[in-house]
Amino acid sequence: DAGITQSPRYKITETGRQVTLMCHQTWSHSYMFWYRQDLGHGLRLIYYSAAADITDKGEVPDGYVVSRSKTENFPLTLESATRSQTSVYFCASTQGANEQFFGPGTRLTVL
Amino acid sequence: SQELEQSPQSLIVQEGKNLTINCTSSKTLYGLYWYKQKYGEGLIFLMMLQKGGEEKSHEKITAKLDEKKQQSSLHITASQPSHAGIYLCGADRDNNNDMRFGAGTRLTVKP
Incomplete structure (x- = not known):
């Protein structure tokens, strides 16, 4: 399907576990972003990527890891x-x- | 603290009434974006403003960026229940896609 998809849509995990959130886009867009949204804080940028193999920290990167080996995918990992x-x-x-x-x-x- | 301050935080209006949401930055903005979000869903792009004094309209929604490029307003004319949602302003901090968002304004339109 065309567009941008995320998986899973819902995830429950325990403290200390590693979790990876997936993001896939079909437009071949250069830039991809990860945000988190919390009550009282609005939307905050975690990491972004200008192209494959290029990533930059956003406003709240601590505790997160990203990679971008392919243009269309931008997984976000919470290591612990x-x-x-x-x-x-x-x-x-x-x-x-x-x-x-x-x-x-x-x-x-x-x- | 938010780099972008939005006001009001929430707004309840009667259907048919006009309303204005404001977004203020302490820094000059390279680009100012307005998005709408329905509860539990992703953000939908409304408008982008880049030039001082710029004004754009789409249907009953008008967005303006002041001459100094530090303040934007979103005005809805003759509000409808379909306008209900959370409105967020976002800005490119350094003209490199490092985005910051306001905390959002929750709009309720009473029929």
Whole structure:
């Protein structure tokens, strides 16, 4: 299917476990982004990538790892999940200084 | 603290009424984006403003960026229940897609 997809849509995990959230886009957009959305904080940028093998830290990168071996995929890994990482995670993509297209989100709960 | 301040945090209006949401930055913005989010869903792009004094309209929604490129407003004319949702402003900090978002304004439109 065309567009930007995220998986899983819902995830419950335990403190200390590793979790990977997947993001896939079919437009061959250069830029991809990971955000987290929390009540009171709005949407905050975790990491972004300008192209395959190029990634940069955003506003709140601590505790997260990203990779971009292929243009269309941008997985986000929580190496040792903490309760403070309970959030809704959004992936987005864009071709340049244009609108970003957002995925449907992944709701992550860390117990 | 948010780099982008949105006001009000929430807004309840009667159907048919006009309303305005504001977004203010302490820094000059390279690009200002308005998005709408329905509860539990991803963000939908509304408009992008780049030039000081720029104004764009789509259907009943008008967005403006002031001459100094530090403040934007989103105005909805004759609101409808379909306008309900969370409105977020976002800005490119350094013209390199390092995005920051406001905390959002939750709009409720009463029929």
